[in-house]
Amino acid sequence: MNTGRDEDALRWDGDDDPTLDVGTRTAGADPTPDASGHDAASGEDAPPLALPDGFTAVGKDSDTVGHIEADGTVVMPGDKAPLSSPMLITLGILAGVYLLFTIGWIVGGLRLQGTAQFLVSPVGYQVALWLAVAAPALWFVTAYALTRSSKSWVRIVWLLAGLVVLVPWPFIMVGAVGTVAR
Known part of the structure; x- marks a missing residue:
């Protein structure tokens, strides 16, 4: 009898947990959020794109990528940082x-x-x-x-x-x- 040990390496324990379901996208849907941060494919607000210290976005739309501060707050390019x-x-x-x-x-x-x-x-x-x-x-x-x-x-x-x-x-x-x- 096969215990399925060969397939254990291909899955994580808890993969079938329904609370971890992030939704599926339909074929041909644009996975990127629009300018307002709204994800057109899933109908939900997508989290803003941001990079931590030491990382720099390059390429197309790199000016729309935010910055993650040391305390975890996300500062987007158009946002003004709070006064010290x-x-x-x-x-x-x-x-x-x-x-x-x-x-x-x-x-x-x-x-x-x-x-x-x-x-x-x-x-x-x-x-x-x-x-x-x-x-x-x-x-x-x-x-x-x-x-x-x-x-x-x-x-x-x-x-x-x-x-x-x-x-x-x-x-x-x-x-x-x-x-x-x-």
Whole structure:
């Protein structure tokens, strides 16, 4: 009696497990997913094509192959990688300084209001004051939005340039720092 030992090398134990069935493709069906990642042959979403560190895709459609990060997340070519922790901390500190600059423009501008209205019309002064108050927030949002596709150091340079340009001089000269004790 043949025990089938000759065929043992041709199969794995559990090959007939129905939970491992990945489906069959019909003849002539395209096995590759379309641009949206949808597998037309099986009607299911196909996993994105990605390679781990050290591997580079070459050939046709190599620009659509993603990259597998060390933590297992898949980053596709069009995806933007999340900001690093030091960059998030730096942006938080800069955003806080810009908020302090906004408060400095409010306090310094309101302290100069009575004096400056001798030189400028009240309406002109109010317009200039609220533009100065809005300037730090506008600079931060604009620099952040326009440098999204740039390197991180370019974003930091533009944000630091804004800190130099937007110093709240009325607060420094007349505010808490520039007051004379009587």
